[in-house]
Amino acid sequence: MIAENTQTQMRKGILEYCILSIISKGEIYASDIISELKRAQLLVVEGTLYPLLTRLKNNGLLSYNWQESTSGPPRKYYQITAEGLEVLRRLDSTWKELHYAVETSLQGRNESNNN
Amino acid sequence: MNKTIIININSIVFHIEEEAYEILRSYMIDIKKHFGNSADSQEILQDIENRIAEMFSEKIQIGRKEVISLEDVNLVIDRMGKVSDFEGGEEEEISASEEKQQESSEVPPSAFVEKKLMRNPDDSVIGGVCSGLGAYFGMETKWMRLIFVCFVLFGGSGVMLYVILWMVMPEATTRADKMAMKGESPTLQNFKKSFDEELQGLNPHISKAKSEIAKGTSVVGSGISKLGRMFLRLVGYFILVICALTLLGLAIACVGFITGVLGYQREMVFPGTEFLNTAQAIVALIAGTLAIGIPFFALLQTMLRILFSTPPMNHYFSLGLWATWISSIIAVVFFSFVGAQEFKESSTIKVEKPLVAQKVYYITEKDVRTIEASSSDKEGKKFKIELDGVDLESALRNHISINFESIDSLAKPYVQYNYFARGKTYQIATTNAADINYLANQLDDKIVFNSHFGINPDRKYRDQSVSVTLYLPQGSRVIIDKSIQHKLRNLSYWDCKESYKSEEKIKSTEWIMGRTGLQCTPKFSPITKNSEEEDLDSQAEAQVREIEERANEHAKRLEEHAKRLEEHAQRVENQAKQMAERVNKAK
Numbered sequence: 116m117i118a119e120n121t122q123t124q125m126r127k128g129i130l131e132y133c134i135l136s137i138i139s140k141g142e143i144y145a146s147d148i149i150s151e152l153k154r155a156q157l158l159v160v161e162g163t164l165y166p167l168l169t170r171l172k173n174n175g176l177l178s179y180n181w182q183e184s185t186s187g188p189p190r191k192y193y194q195i196t197a198e199g200l201e202v203l204r205r206l207d208s209t210w211k212e213l214h215y216a217v218e219t220s221l222q223g224r225n226e227s228n229n230n
Numbered sequence: 231m232n233k234t235i236i237i238n239i240n241s242i243v244f245h246i247e248e249e250a251y252e253i254l255r256s257y258m259i260d261i262k263k264h265f266g267n268s269a270d271s272q273e274i275l276q277d278i279e280n281r282i283a284e285m286f287s288e289k290i291q292i293g294r295k296e297v298i299s300l301e302d303v304n305l306v307i308d309r310m311g312k313v314s315d316f317e318g319g320e321e322e323e324i325s326a327s328e329e330k331q332q333e334s335s336e337v338p339p340s341a342f343v344e345k346k347l348m349r350n351p352d353d354s355v356i357g358g359v360c361s362g363l364g365a366y367f368g369m370e371t372k373w374m375r376l377i378f379v380c381f382v383l384f385g386g387s388g389v390m391l392y393v394i395l396w397m398v399m400p401e402a403t404t405r406a407d408k409m410a411m412k413g414e415s416p417t418l419q420n421f422k423k424s425f426d427e428e429l430q431g432l433n434p435h436i437s438k439a440k441s442e443i444a445k446g447t448s449v450v451g452s453g454i455s456k457l458g459r460m461f462l463r464l465v466g467y468f469i470l471v472i473c474a475l476t477l478l479g480l481a482i483a484c485v486g487f488i489t490g491v492l493g494y495q496r497e498m499v500f501p502g503t504e505f506l507n508t509a510q511a512i513v514a515l516i517a518g519t520l521a522i523g524i525p526f527f528a529l530l531q532t533m534l535r536i537l538f539s540t541p542p543m544n545h546y547f548s549l550g551l552w553a554t555w556i557s558s559i560i561a562v563v564f565f566s567f568v569g570a571q572e573f574k575e576s577s578t579i580k581v582e583k584p585l586v587a588q589k590v591y592y593i594t595e596k597d598v599r600t601i602e603a604s605s606s607d608k609e610g611k612k613f614k615i616e617l618d619g620v621d622l623e624s625a626l627r628n629h630i631s632i633n634f635e636s637i638d639s640l641a642k643p644y645v646q647y648n649y650f651a652r653g654k655t656y657q658i659a660t661t662n663a664a665d666i667n668y669l670a671n672q673l674d675d676k677i678v679f680n681s682h683f684g685i686n687p688d689r690k691y692r693d694q695s696v697s698v699t700l701y702l703p704q705g706s707r708v709i710i711d712k713s714i715q716h717k718l719r720n721l722s723y724w725d726c727k728e729s730y731k732s733e734e735k736i737k738s739t740e741w742i743m744g745r746t747g748l749q750c751t752p753k754f755s756p757i758t759k760n761s762e763e764e765d766l767d768s769q770a771e772a773q774v775r776e777i778e779e780r781a782n783e784h785a786k787r788l789e790e791h792a793k794r795l796e797e798h799a800q801r802v803e804n805q806a807k808q809m810a811e812r813v814n815k816a817k
Contacts, residue, residue, distance in 0.1 A: 145277070145281065146281070149309075159311070160308075160309065160310055160311020160312075160315050160316075161278075161281060161309055161310045161311060162261070162278065162310045162311035162312075162313075162315065162316050163311055163315065163316050165274045165277040165278055165281075166265065166270070166274050166316070168277070169270040169273050169274050169277065170270065173270060184284070187242065187283060187284040187286075187287035187288065188240050188242060188280055188283050188284055188287075190280075190284070191277065191280075
């Protein structure tokens, strides 16, 4: 249970960061975000994505505009706002710190394991 | 061939298969429940619906595939993710509360969905009856099996019950059936659960353990009502079987009685039909059978409709049944009336025949149905059968009663026959009475009564009866054979038999004719009734008194005669004296 909980927490935080990063590259559609995430081997279902996007949008980090689709109904295309970029920059630095922290911790463990 | 439903997602129209629709609907309900509490639920749902609509429209290829199938829905759900997978992206507190909600919301649907009694092919030893029953009553299958094994051990009734249930319970073939069998609503989670169970062959009760506890209370409540329903169903089957058997019995009886009326057999003759002629009797029998049978048939049909939901009867057919039933009742009433008419008038013919006076009369019965024939009859021929006045062709009746009456000791004995019969008119009744052929035979001191009398086979039963009264002088002795005891009316044969010594096998009883009728005089027993003794004593006393009186009278007469003789002697003496005086004077 504890392992699962921690995993969920980790994934949750990283997911938001990844989504923001993906959207920051340019205007993008929800299912394309999914394919990007899949490419990154971060597996999620679309159902998880919508509440997340809505929340980020309501916090002013994202905006969207409707675009006509050749097949089916019009699509929502998301793009990052200035505020979103600001948050992303802050997350970038946090991630670097975290990455360093994790790397360092793992290094110590790997060394002890190797010995 | 599948039924399709037209749905509209974000104002785009889709044709969707019924089963697929059910799953999609429950999926959407689950999603709504999941996001119901969050602030942006409206928008999220809108997004999801939008996406589903898009994915559906990708599947549709005009001219080739225009209907959303179950497969498509499952694919969409896979991509969209199950509600349980959504937690990953949610806030901790929300998902925690959601989870709780979900768990509690899992129970009500299963409690509200009506369980279906079906055989479970996935968990079966023979036919899956036990596991189906177990699922229906919320019982573990092994306990149900144990109950059945007990039934089999106690008289083997379980085998019968199992076979009947096997025939009655449908097999749960589709997943929806299996879920209905377990009383689960066809929601996505349940579908998934059912699928997982099937895949892993898990005991359903292990994975369900959590919800089972919450379900327990509702199962107890609904279990009682289900038991009641089950019981009612059993009663229904019982009525069904009774109806079918009654109809069968009626049909057999009707055929039997008709052959009886036609004279092919005599064992089975419906009492009432003897009043009627053959054609009338057959019509009356058929009408009677229909009058009883049609309501049973209607009941049978109704039970079939309730239990197996067979289609209702054809309108014209049911109207026809009603008409037949009413007319058959009218026919039965009519024939009863006709039958009663034949009994309107009655007539009695009285015949007196003298008897040869005897000191002792032996009264016996001859059973006319036992034919005595000697083997010395002509060879190659059947025994020549002769009955005393009874024709073999005639119908036999045994409505005979025998009475004994006392007459003066010096009068001549005689026997009186009363022939009684009924008829439509007095004339017919008299003819019917005259038609009775019954006389007792006297052979010296033996009087033989036939056990039956014959009536003309053309004349039907009209309450014919014979009453015989034997008038015997006082003091006659009568020995009555046991065989005739059932015909005796004004004396108790049994009481008389009782007064004999009990060890003896009584073949006949002895009686003596008193002033008021026959009195029992057991020959072999010293036990006599006081009243009879007194009766006899008083009789003797009377005789003694009579003799005394006569003797006294005679003595008086003798005295008078003696007196007269004395007087005469005195007179002769006086004359002699006078003569002597005259002689002396003359001297």
